[in-house]
Amino acid sequence: MRTLHTAGLLVPGPGAAPLGDGAVLVEGDRIEALGPFAELAARYPQVRVRRWPGLLTPGLLARGADTLLERTYYPDDPYETAELGTDPISGADALGALELTEARWGNSARRGTQKLLARGVVAVAGRFAIPAVRTAVVRSGLTVLPPAPYEGPPALDPLPDAVRGDLHAVREAAGQAFHGVLEPGAPARFAVFAVADEAELLSRGATTCVATVIGGRLLHRRR
Known part of the structure; x- marks a missing residue:
């Protein structure tokens, strides 16, 4: 089953341009597509949607x-x-x-x-x-x-x-802690943080995580 994960801001990888209201389309254990949520939702009208608050990035x-x-x-x-x-x-x-x-x-x-x-x-x-x-x-x-x-x-x-419960920000970019990139064909492996952008993630740390997906499976969800 395809699942469309969307958040207020999508950062596909270190140094990549952020995409507002971006989304990642997952099928099985792989990323099938990524882009604006509205476009992917229109292309796949029957897809299951998971809406997350904050920032969707590669996991750490x-x-x-x-x-x-x-x-x-x-x-x-x-x-x-x-x-x-x-x-x-x-x-x-x-x-x-x-x-x-x-x-x-x-x-x-x-x-x-x-x-x-x-x-x-x-x-x-x-x-x-x-x-x-x-x-x-x-x-x-x-x-x-x-x-x-x-x-x-x-x-x-x-x-x-x-x-x-704390992570210390000791560099200039949170992306330096990312593992891999989000792109079609890549493993469906990412995290969502309840922050507005990378700067806030760097400042507040990874305890802001609300969801972690590995192999297309939701392995952590903040309740």
């Missing part, structure tokens, strides 16, 4: 995800939070005291990937040494990339503050 890339998911533990709410609290746990001493098994690491990684999806992340870069963690990441739908050479801090860095 989280670098150093092995640190995020293999050296940070996310307590299980509500079963562990009464004892451990709600904040992610890191540091060798604190993690050692938990005596974590591979199964618990895998469960923690599943909770961690949900936090990333809720921030518009569609791809992660890192090497995972714990099999259960890698399985959790692959099953989440996130694209796994090898670590990239250091190129300076990204524009929107999901590590480590994404799990605590």
Whole structure:
């Protein structure tokens, strides 16, 4: 089934000209077309429409995800939070005291990937040494990339503050954190943020995410 995703502003990729009232037409796991919503809606009158507030862009890339998911533990709410609290746990001493098994690491990684999806992340870069963690990441739908050479801090860095609710703007363009571009034939992989434009996304961060689509599937939707 075709789905037409539309938002107040569409940015197809880094440096691309924004399109007001733009839309992305998805069929299966691929982008079939993109352009003004009115034109695509007229061309496909029976299409399912999802209207989103704000800015529709390529999803974000989280670098150093092995640190995020293999050296940070996310307590299980509500079963562990009464004892451990709600904040992610890191540091060798604190993690050692938990005596974590591979199964618990895998469960923690599943909770961690949900936090990333809720921030518009569609791809992660890192090497995972714990099999259960890698399985959790692959099953989440996130694209796994090898670590990239250091190129300076990204524009929107999901590590480590994404799990605590903040992202810091440290470059001049939010597009520097995008993974891929939106174009016909490309994977249907994008995010929507409740902001007016890239400048506001850079300023307010990825906690403004309202929807994340990977492989044409809506994997996160703010309720």
